[in-house]
Amino acid sequence: MDELKVLSEVVQYIKVEMGDETFGIDISYVDNILRMQRITRVPNTPDYIKGVINLRGEIVPIMNLRLKMGLEEVEETKATRIIIVKMDQIGKLGFIVDCVKEVISLEEEQMESIIHDSKDETTHFVNAVGKVGDSIISLLDLNTVVLDKAVREDNA
Numbered sequence: 001m002d003e004l005k006v007l008s009e010v011v012q013y014i015k016v017e018m019g020d021e022t023f024g025i026d027i028s029y030v031d032n033i034l035r036m037q038r039i040t041r042v043p044n045t046p047d048y049i050k051g052v053i054n055l056r057g058e059i060v061p062i063m064n065l066r067l068k069m070g071l072e073e074v075e076e077t078k079a080t081r082i083i084i085v086k087m088d089q090i091g092k093l094g095f096i097v098d099c100v101k102e103v104i105s106l107e108e109e110q111m112e113s114i115i116h117d118s119k120d121e122t123t124h125f126v127n128a129v130g131k132v133g134d135s136i137i138s139l140l141d142l143n144t145v146v147l148d149k150a151v152r153e154d155n156a
Contacts, residue, residue, distance in 0.1 A: 009107055009108045010105050010106065010107050011026065011028075011105070011111070012026075012027040012028075012103055012105050012106075013025060013026055013027060013103070013104050013105075013106060013130065013137070013139060014027055014030055014033070014100060014102075014103055015100070015101040015102050015103070015104050015132075015137060016081075016083070016097040016098070016099065016101065017097070017098050017099050017101060018065060018066050018069075018071060018097055018098045019071060019072070019074070019098065021071075021138065022101075022135070022136075022137045022138065023097075023126075023137065023138050023139070023140050024104065024106075024130055024137045024138065024139045024140065025083060025085070025095075025140055025142065026139075026140075027103060029085040029086060029087060029142055030083060030084070030085055031084045031085060031086045031092060032055070032083075032084040033081055033082070033083050033084070033100055034055075034081065034082040034083075034094070035080075035081065035082075036076050036080045036081070036082060036096070037053060038053070039051040039052065039053055039062050040052050040053070042061075047064075047067055048063055048064050048067035049061060049062070049063055049064075050062045050063065050064050050096060053082070053094065055084065055092070055094075060084060060092045060093065060094050061093055061094065062082060062093075062094040062095075062096060063093060063094065063095055063096070063146075064096045065095040065096060065097055065145070066096070066097075066098075068125075068145060069125055069145075074098070077098070077099075079098065079099035079100075080096065080097070080098060080099065081096075081097055081099060081100045082094040082095065082096055083095045083100065085142060087142065087143070087146060089143075089146070089147070090146060093146060095145075104130070104132055104137070106130045106132070106139075110130055110131045110132070111128045111129070111131075111139065112128060112130075112131075113127065113128050114126060114128060114129055124144065125140055125141060125144050125145045126138040126139060126140060126141065127139060127141035127144070
């Protein structure tokens with residue numbers, strides 16, 4: 001019985017890199033990982049919305065995660081990927097990341113909540129950090145990534 005309890009406390013994350021920073025995206029949200037492809041621009045959208053793609057007949061908005069988090073935009077490489085996530089509030093959405101490294105499993109004791117600095121947009125989107133060996137990975141709160149900035153821009 002204790003063995004079952006331990007298994008239920010493990011959360012899997014897709015480890016992605018953006019520049020020198022490493023982030024984790026909860027795998028339960030991930031629907032697909034795609035190579036970069038042609039993105040159709042949509043007029044009058046924020047800079048971080050790169051446009052839309054046609055994914056098997058479904059139109060999916062694509063967001064540049066670097067720009068959304070206040071990081072500098074960089075040129076695409078062969079390693080650049082689009083992570084398609086499925087969220088209850090909005091359906092499918094794609095995030096452009098520099099590269100996808102691997103899937104990692106974190107136990108509850110390897111994760112620690114963080115206190116947010118309201119002036120730092122990057123940490124605002126992180127709800128915890130995970131300890132993987134000697135390194136630390138920032139665990140993204142996708143609900144905040146998707147919903148927060150749009151709300152702040154509408155109220156500005």
